[in-house]
Amino acid sequence: MSNTQYNPRPQGQPGQQGQPQYTAQPQPAAQKPEASFFRWIRESRVERTNDRVIAGVCGAIARELGWNVTLVRVLMVVAFFLGGFGAVLYGICWLLLPDELDHRILLEEVIDGHWDWSFVGxxxxxxxxxFSGFGFLWWGSWSVNMGACLFAALAFFLLVDNGRRRFAVRGAAQPGNPPTTPPANMPYGGAMPPQPAPGA
Structure with missing residues (x-):
């Protein structure tokens, strides 16, 4: 007498009725909270512009100060030859200011392990x-131009602080529509690509 219910498939084989199927589900990557330093920079709304020759730093400075971008580029070149201040300032702004296209900060990307060849620049x-101009610290045959480094760091701080103050004043002038800041627990400050203007 043959058994019509016979199933030659072994127990536990995929596809057998009555056996639950377990498939590996990809786990979402844990989002690293934004560091307070990078959040402090983003809240200034000072960003490297798309009007750029190299990295858009001069465009960011011109937009923040309300100056002509060509004037800022000329001043940056002059400052480049005045003790190296312009070169250090450009490098610091390139490293720390967000890009207006994707709102990413180069140093933050490198820390997270995403290499960008712009870091070489x-x-x-x-x-x-x-290491140009008059050095204040000497290490063997190398002299570190601390004056240019300190002045560049101070100029960067004043630039970002001015942006934060300007944005705070704008928010206070419009109490019904205060400036929004992205959540601190979102990567890169929750920055989203810029949306096209309606009807554009």
Whole structure:
């Protein structure tokens, strides 16, 4: 007497009725909270512009100060030859200011393990400016131009702080529509690509 219910498939084989199927589900990557330093920079709304020759730093400075971008480029070149200040400032802004296209900060990307060849340009700018002009610290045959480094760091701080103050004043002038800041627990400050203007 033959058994019509016979199933030659072994127990536990995929596809057998009555056996639950377990498939590996990809786990979402844990999002790293945004560092307070990078959040402090993003809240200034000072960003490297798309009007660029190299990295858009002069465009960012011109937009923040309300100056002509060509004037800023000329001043940056002059400052480049005045003790290396311009080169260090350009390198610091290139490293720390967000790009207006994707709102990513180069240093934050490198820390997260996403290499960008632009980082080489940043290193060259800082090295050229930091080891040129009159050095205040001597290490063997190398002299570190601390004056240019300190003044560049101060100029960057004033630029970002001015942006934060300007944005805070704008928010206070419009209490019904205060400026929004991205959540601190989102990577890269929750920055989203710029949306096209309606009807554009």
């Amino acid at each position: 940043v290193i060259l700018c800082i090295l050229i400016g930091g």
